[in-house]
Each structure stands twice: as structure tokens, then as C-alpha cells.
Amino acid sequence: MASAKRDHLIDTALDLFYQGGFHAVGIDRVIAQAGIARMTLYNHFKSKDELILATLQRRDEKFLSWFVAAIERLSSPAENQLLTVFDVLDEWFAAEGYAGCMFINAAAEYSDPKNPINVATRKHKQLVLEHVQEIARGSGVVDPDDVADGIVLLMEGAITTSFVCGDRHAAIKAKRAARKLIG
Amino acid sequence: MASAKRDHLIDTALDLFYQGGFHAVGIDRVIAQAGIARMTLYNHFKSKDELILATLQRRDEKFLSWFVAAIERLSSPAENQLLTVFDVLDEWFAAEGYAGCMFINAAAEYSDPKNPINVATRKHKQLVLEHVQEIARGSGVVDPDDVADGIVLLMEGAITTSFVCGDRHAAIKAKRAARKLIG
DNA sequence: CCTTGAATATACCGATCTGTCTATCTATAT
DNA sequence: ATATAGATAGACAGATCGGTATATTCAAGG
Numbered sequence: 001m002a003s004a005k006r007d008h009l010i011d012t013a014l015d016l017f018y019q020g021g022f023h024a025v026g027i028d029r030v031i032a033q034a035g036i037a038r039m040t041l042y043n044h045f046k047s048k049d050e051l052i053l054a055t056l057q058r059r060d061e062k063f064l065s066w067f068v069a070a071i072e073r074l075s076s077p078a079e080n081q082l083l084t085v086f087d088v089l090d091e092w093f094a095a096e097g098y099a100g101c102m103f104i105n106a107a108a109e110y111s112d113p114k115n116p117i118n119v120a121t122r123k124h125k126q127l128v129l130e131h132v133q134e135i136a137r138g139s140g141v142v143d144p145d146d147v148a149d150g151i152v153l154l155m156e157g158a159i160t161t162s163f164v165c166g167d168r169h170a171a172i173k174a175k176r177a178a179r180k181l182i183g
Numbered sequence: 184m185a186s187a188k189r190d191h192l193i194d195t196a197l198d199l200f201y202q203g204g205f206h207a208v209g210i211d212r213v214i215a216q217a218g219i220a221r222m223t224l225y226n227h228f229k230s231k232d233e234l235i236l237a238t239l240q241r242r243d244e245k246f247l248s249w250f251v252a253a254i255e256r257l258s259s260p261a262e263n264q265l266l267t268v269f270d271v272l273d274e275w276f277a278a279e280g281y282a283g284c285m286f287i288n289a290a291a292e293y294s295d296p297k298n299p300i301n302v303a304t305r306k307h308k309q310l311v312l313e314h315v316q317e318i319a320r321g322s323g324v325v326d327p328d329d330v331a332d333g334i335v336l337l338m339e340g341a342i343t344t345s346f347v348c349g350d351r352h353a354a355i356k357a358k359r360a361a362r363k364l365i366g
Numbered sequence: 367c368c369t370t371g372a373a374t375a376t377a378c379c380g381a382t383c384t385g386t387c388t389a390t391c392t393a394t395a396t
Numbered sequence: 397a398t399a400t401a402g403a404t405a406g407a408c409a410g411a412t413c414g415g416t417a418t419a420t421t422c423a424a425g426g
Binding site: 020021024103104105157181183 | 206341360
């Protein structure tokens with residue numbers, strides 16, 4: 001199952017789909033960019049949708065591990081970690097090639113809730129929520145789950161605002177709002 | 184310029200693109216659903232992108248007028264109108280055929296900031312922000328522009344959460360957060 | 367050395383895509 | 397009644413789509 005070719009294929013497709021969209025990027029672009037034969041792709045994946053699912057799974061793993069580590073890295077004893085989350089977002093938004101949340105983008109193109117791709121997006125968002133809930137519970141705030149809901153809403157809002165509106169200060173604005181929210 | 188056929192074409196395309204996505208829905212589907220000849224479409228629009236732009240413009244008009252009216256309709260003297268906004272969102276999310284924000288979805292498929300479609304999405308979001316700012320300024324809150332930023336972030340977060348996660352309580356959660364935000 | 371399995375290039379399939387062309391029809395207005 | 401403008405159906409173009417078939421090359425392991 002695990003193979004260097006397969007690995008490289010997923011990474012390449014991840015880049016292309018993230019930057020160009022799922023329907024707009026064809027198999028030909030993926031194999032050309034990856035420098036891999038057409039049949040090698042279909043040897044590892046039954047269909048384009050399977051490849052998309054693999055890229056989303058990898059994105060989920062990569063993003064969550066980066067997200068958790070970045071919170072630790074940017075944390076300071078003086079600040080509630082719930083607020084540090086928005087510094088992490090700010091770093092993300094400023095990264096080269098930032099194109100919003102790949103899962104929101106995927107849901108926009110595959111809106112049928114029964115579609116496995118759509119299912120994968122919900123799963124990812126659920127994992128993010130659960131991690132924020134953990135932080136909230138550990139930060140000594142009252143009604144941690146309510147606060148986590150509000151924090152996640154601000155996070156999603158910041159992602160959308162930064163990407164769709166090109167607002168470079170979305171994360172900072174969200175952090176300011178979060179401060180009032182935590183009280 | 185204005186024509187019944189053209190009008191009907193825009194309405195039909197609006198429905199189909201909103202439900203099915205822009206790349207995934209082809210011209211053939213649009214003309215079949217509209218019951219209109221192929222050449223009639225290309226007589227009114229130079230290209231598919233022009234048609235998409237027309238649908239986004241109509242969506243912008245329809246949504247904003249509905250949004251403003253719904254706020255008035257659901258307003259009560261006892262409540263800050265900034266909070267009423269989330270009751271309006273709740274109504275929207277519960278509507279049949281709800282498929283998120285068409286402009287967020289459009290930005291996901293056309294992420295190039297120079298693309299006219301992308302430009303249209305930013306314009307729409309700017310208009311929404313400005314209306315929320317008006318409400319904030321009229322609601323006697325301190326730092327109305329800051330508050331408006333927070334409200335809009337919660338709105339965008341609620342839209343994303345309701346659509347991507349299928350969370351039916353996203354608007355209510357956002358309203359709860361907004362209450363703390365207004366103070 | 368030989369076998370086995372993976373990767374390769376390339377041709378090909380049927381379907382669909384956006385967009386064009388043409389020829390016919392219809393309704394309205396002069 | 398006739399001229400004009402818009403709508404029609406349908407064929408067509410050229411490109412691209414996702415996916416398959418085949419035959420060849422290559423590298424590693426026994």
C-alpha cells in the first residue's frame with residue numbers, strides 16, 4: 001500500500017487541488033506535475049475521487065499536527081491558549097500559497113452530504129472542534145464547550161474572511177473578538 | 184438588454200450553480216433546465232463566465248434585499264438588531280435547498296483575485312460588512328466598527344459551520360457568542 | 367541468470383465540455 | 397403584407413474529461 005510513488009502522487013495532487021480546485025484540475029495535470037505515468041496513478045487509486053479522498057486524508061493529518069504543534073510553539077504562559085489559536089491562524093493566512101481551508105473548498109464543490117468527500121470534510125472539522133474543546137477545558141474558562149463553540153465560529157469566520165475577502169487582519173480581528181468572548 | 188428569456192436564464196443558472204457548483208454544472212444542463220435554445224444563451228452572454236457573473240450579481244441583489252428586509256421583520260424593540268442578524272441567519276440555514284454562501288463557494292472554485300468572479304465575491308462581502316456596520320453604529324454600541332468586525336466574523340463562521348458541518352444550531356451558537364461580544 | 371512485479375509510454379475509448387454555424391421559424395411593428 | 401429581430405433545433409468543432417488496454421522497460425530478489 002505505502003509506496004514512494006503513491007506518496008509523491010498524493011503530495012502533488014494535494015498542491016494542485018488546493019490551489020486550483022477539484023473539478024478544475026484534471027488527472028492529466030496531476031500526472032504531468034508529478035512526472036508519473038497515467039497507469040501508475042490508476043494502479044494506486046481506483047478513481048479521481050479516491051485520489052481526492054487520499055489528499056484530504058493527508059491534508060487532515062498534516063494540518064492537525066501542524067496546528068497542534070504551532071499552538072504549543074506560540075503559546076506563552078501569560079496568555080490563554082484559546083487566544084494563541086488566532087496567532088496560529090495569522091501565521092497560516094500569511095503563508096505563501098494560502099488558499100483558505102481545503103475542506104471548506106471541498107464542501108463547496110461536493111455538497112452532497114452522502115458523498116464521501118463531503119463526509120471527510122465534516123470529520124476534519126469535528127476533529128478541530130474537539131481539539132479546541134480540549135484547550136478550552138484545560139484553560140479554566142467557565143462553560144468551556146460554549147466557549148469552544150464561539151472560538152471555532154470565529155476561527156471559521158477568520159478563515160473565510162481572510163481567503164474570500166483577502167483581509168490580512170482577519171485573525172487579529174477574530175482574536176480581539178475572542179478576548180471579549182472569554183471575558 | 185433586459186429580456187424575459189435572459190431573466191429566466193439567470194434564475195435557472197443561479198439555482199443550478201448554487202446547488203451543483205460552477206464547474207460541475209455545464210451549459211447543457213442550464214439550457215435544458217431553462218428550456219431555452221443554446222444560441223439564445225450565447226446571444227445574451229458572451230461566455231459561461233459572463234453568465235456566472237450575471238448570476239452572482241443577481242444573487243447579490245436578491246440576498247441583500249432579503250437580508251435587510253428580514254432583519255426589519257424579525258427585529259424587536261427589546262433586542263439589539265446586531266443579535267437579530269443571527270435569527271435571520273437561522274431562518275436562512277433552515278430554508279430548503281440551503282447550500283451555504285454562494286460567494287464563498289464561488290471563491291473556492293475561482294481563487295485567483297484577478298478573476299472577475301473572485302472580485303464579485305469580495306464586493307458582495309464588503310456590502311454585507313457595510314450594512315452590519317450601519318446597524319452597529321445605530322445600535323449605540325461602543326466601538327461600533329470593531330463590534331461589526333466581530334459580528335461579521337461570527338456570521339461567516341456560522342455560515343461555514345452550518346453548511347460544511349451540517350450544524351443546525353450554528354446560528355444560535357453564534358448569537359450566544361455575539362451576546363458576549365456586544366457586552 | 368532468470369523471474370516477478372512495478373513503472374513506463376502511448377494509443378485509445380466514449381463522454382462531455384464550451385462555443386460556433388446555419389437554417390428555419392415566429393412574432394411584432396411598420 | 398412585409399421587413400426585422402429574436403428564438404429555435406441541431407449539427408458540428410476542437411478540446412478535454414476520466415478511465416482502460418497493451419506492450420515495453422526496468423530493477424530487485426531468489
